[in-house]
Amino acid sequence: MFVRPFGCWAILILGSLANPSSVYGQVAIPAVRLQARVMAAPANAPVNDRDHAARKWVRGLIQQDLNAIQTACNLNPKQAKELVDLIEAEWRSKFAAVFRSYTEANQRGGVDFEFRVETAIKTWLRDVESITEEQRSAWNYELDSRNALRRRVVIGKMVSDAERKFGLSSKQMKEVEALLQERWKEAWWIMYRNGTTPETKFAWISTALSDAQRTAGADPSGIRQEYYTSGGAVDLPSKSLADRFAIAGVSSDESIPLQPQPAAPAQREP
């Protein structure tokens, strides 16, 4: 009487040794399989399409900045080799958080690839001792020029908004632009890049308004339409994970392992 149930349990336990997933039930199976796949995959390999796209964009941006560095700083072959080797060895660890946040972000915004790449390249340029101060300052000038353009764009958008909200004249627009330039914050660019034009506060520009405009206040409706659409052209360059970084015809050392590409198109996570 007692032998039979014990026999069933024994068969179950023995069966589970042969196929452990059968014990955990249906819910546990995918997790076990996923774990096995991740373990089997090479270290730091892209986990899905979004991760893969993020890595390609970051590589593309780095490669373009390397080209721009060569144009602005004119590196010699030794400097170029040192820099490109350093970047090839370090790029994954520097941008792990960027890839992760882009992979996790299901909605717009949240990841500013460009700003992160610029910051990292600044650090790398500092780390390569053979690069001179002059060359670094030439690169800093380039970055300042980029930031100036971004500032013009964001403040211009804010002025255009203020024009609609407060009914500004062209003269007032110039005055408001000057007032906003004084208040510039780097965060405004990040905000704009993520799809939101920073709000122009009444208090910031009230000195440029007439009495009637001050009394009327802001028109919240505005004559502008904003909406979100799914998909569109991306302004980020892309570089394959299988291609080495290069600057001035010098590629990264063959001894530095490249990141393996995903073997098959990865399934997007739900």
Place this chain on the structure above:
Amino acid sequence: MFTSRLETSPLCWLRAIAIVVLLAAASHAQAVLAQQPAVQEVKAAKALAKDDTKKAEDPKSDKSGKPGEKIPRAFDRNRPEPEEEVEAPKKNAMVNFAMDPDRWADVIYSQLGGAEATFEQQQRRRVRSTLNRIELICTIDEQIREKVQATAELEIQRFKTEVLALAAQGPRNPTQDEYSEFYNKVFKLTERYRMQNQPNGTRKMPLWQKVLFSNLSEQHKQELEKDNQKRAEYRQQIVRLEVLQRVSRRLGLSAKQRDKLEPYTLSNTEAWKTLEQAWATLQQFPEKEKRDIFTPEQIQELKKPLEQSDDLQLVIREFGDDL
């Protein structure tokens, strides 16, 4: 003595019996009278309770009819009129989509970005803002100001009446075709106010603006037009700069290269409204100009198509404005 008289006169006996009988009948009658109101009260209460339950069961029951004499509805001349004949929805009517004039009015105002109150508020603000802006360039008399505002108010009221009239014509249980047909009417009605948001060439000027313009001198009109152009140019310039910035990011342009490219954005403004348009334009640049501006790597990059992403992207429609 008494007994002797009774014994002596049989008539007395009869009288005595009659008196006793009368007394007994009187007392019985009094008792019956005393009991009768209580019985009537109970009967009346029962009847009331019956009526109440009947009314509750059938609120439209015939008031004059007695329970036993109910007239069939078909033959009842005094039957109450039905409140409203509700048209039965058509077989192909949209499911769960019953409309009434109020709902249609909401649909109409939603075309203009909100409810009725929002529409009114927007129009009034629009007038005020325009007047405030013009006053920075030329003086406007209080009289003209009031005239313009009164005209705008009249236009608002007229539009509201038109909305009500159209909403009343709206189908109750529309089929898909009926809905589309009516929606076209809504679209046409709201066109006037939607077109205010469109660039200057395509829109129709509202009456209050005509009144305002007719009261301005030629010099003031020219000054206003000049200011309007400057403001529009500022907005367009910012759009072009944004596209240039995106192209710069895509190709990794240096400051010098951007400076070289910027004049091209002015020569063909239409091509620099979106990244896609600008990219296509750059791809079609003559080879010589490409070599003047871009590095060989950038020229190679320019041959590639733009990558597409399924991320949500912000789209901003820039409109012209009044005056």
